[in-house]
Amino acid sequence: MSLVERHDTTDIAATWDGGTGTVGDYFALLKPRVMSLVIFTAFVGIVLAPGGLHPVLAATALLCIAVGAGASGALNMWFDADIDKVMSRTANRPVPAGRITREEAFGFGMMLACGSVLMLGLLVNLLSAALLAFTIFFYVVVYTMWLKRSTPQNIVIGGASGALPPVIGWAAVTGEVSVESLTLFMLIFMWTPPHFWALSLFKSADYQAAGIPMLPVVRGEQTTRNHILAYSLLLAPIGLAPTFLGFAGPIYGVVAAGLGLAFVALAVQVWRLREGPLATRAAVRLFLFSIFYLFALFALLPAERLIMLALSAMGLGTNGLGG
Amino acid sequence: MTDHTEMTDPGITLTPQQAQRRRARSIAIGVSLAALVVLFYVVSMAKMGLNLESVGG
Numbered sequence: 013m014s015l016v017e018r019h020d021t022t023d024i025a026a027t028w029d030g031g032t033g034t035v036g037d038y039f040a041l042l043k044p045r046v047m048s049l050v051i052f053t054a055f056v057g058i059v060l061a062p063g064g065l066h067p068v069l070a071a072t073a074l075l076c077i078a079v080g081a082g083a084s085g086a087l088n089m090w091f092d093a094d095i096d097k098v099m100s101r102t103a104n105r106p107v108p109a110g111r112i113t114r115e116e117a118f119g120f121g122m123m124l125a126c127g128s129v130l131m132l133g134l135l136v137n138l139l140s141a142a143l144l145a146f147t148i149f150f151y152v153v154v155y156t157m158w159l160k161r162s163t164p165q166n167i168v169i170g171g172a173s174g175a176l177p178p179v180i181g182w183a184a185v186t187g188e189v190s191v192e193s194l195t196l197f198m199l200i201f202m203w204t205p206p207h208f209w210a211l212s213l214f215k216s217a218d219y220q221a222a223g224i225p226m227l228p229v230v231r232g233e234q235t236t237r238n239h240i241l242a243y244s245l246l247l248a249p250i251g252l253a254p255t256f257l258g259f260a261g262p263i264y265g266v267v268a269a270g271l272g273l274a275f276v277a278l279a280v281q282v283w284r285l286r287e288g289p290l291a292t293r294a295a296v297r298l299f300l301f302s303i304f305y306l307f308a309l310f311a312l313l314p315a316e317r318l319i320m321l322a323l324s325a326m327g328l329g330t331n332g333l334g335g
Numbered sequence: 336m337t338d339h340t341e342m343t344d345p346g347i348t349l350t351p352q353q354a355q356r357r358r359a360r361s362i363a364i365g366v367s368l369a370a371l372v373v374l375f376y377v378v379s380m381a382k383m384g385l386n387l388e389s390v391g392g
Contacts, residue, residue: 031356031357032352033360034356034359034360035363038360038363066381066384068378068380068381069378069381072374072378075374135378
């Protein structure tokens with residue numbers, strides 16, 4: 013009897029395919045590029061929020077938000093291993109490439125998700141932890157497990173999870189959700205569809221092969237172009253909202269207006285050029301510009317605040333000297 | 336009664352590559368845990384400082 017058991021164990025030893033992931037593979041599970049955008053937008057939320065937070069606590073909040081975003085990425089790769097394997101863009105990810113097993117990715121993601129939410133709740137505040145937990149849940153369950161494979165509106169609704177980090181950052185400082193933080197949310201929320209649909213216009217073959225119902229695959233490229241234009245027209249005025257609401261100044265307002273017009277102009281080009289390499293080039297251009305657009309607006313918000321602070325400090329200094 | 340063969344059962348045997356990567360992962364986990372200890376220490380200090388400030392104010 014014992015000989016039979018020993019034989020079974022040896023079989024397991026011979027066929028076990030786990031434990032081959034490197035530290036780099038586990039890092040790749042966190043989707044570092046997405047994580048960097050999350051860190052950046054959450055940082056802007058923290059900086060813009062009134063009241064201020066101790067730098068150590070602000071850094072802790074940022075770390076927890078980043079790890080929570082990484083956990084979402086790992087859990088997304090756990091669930092999507094089958095479709096990641098089919099798409100050229102994702103085939104070399106650690107799970108579909110066989111370097112990390114699905115079980116390992118799941119365990120890693122769950123541990124980081126629970127740890128980041130717990131830490132944020134214990135060390136910073138409960139509202140930001142609850143928002144982080146909701147973000148992870150929304151991205152993994154609502155977007156990855158449900159919407160992504162069932163509706164061409166997957167990007168629109170699922171985009172909410174990517175838009176929440178500045179709200180979490182703001183809540184970490186103030187302990188509340190405000191109109192200002194919801195404006196930052198809306199900015200990313202309305203930016204996400206044209207950004208991803210522009211990508212899907214020149215990567216639709218990949219999505220089709222994987223059976224993901226992206227808009228160009230299900231409704232055709234022309235409908236996608238109409239949607240891109242509509243969302244770009246809605247996005248441009250939302251980009252100006254921080255100035256109208258008073259938490260950004262005139263420098264931001266002028267730049268946001270200019271970039272918003274450029275965004276709409278590129279979307280019109282995508283809408284007009286329907287076939288051939290010029291159409292593809294227009295979609296690529298809009299995709300790349302959309303990244304710059306969001307980065308520029310979110311960088312300008314804290315930069316302008318710093319400039320204003322420096323100017324007012326100089327003004328105070330002058331008054332002090334004069335007085 | 337437990338059989339001697341069962342007691343010395345090696346279980347899962349790692350390949351040299353698996354063993355090497357497990358070692359690297361173990362080091363990364365160790366470093367992360369140490370960083371976590373430092374973080375909790377620094378956050379505790381910061382929170383105590385804030386509490387002292389509010390009492391002083």
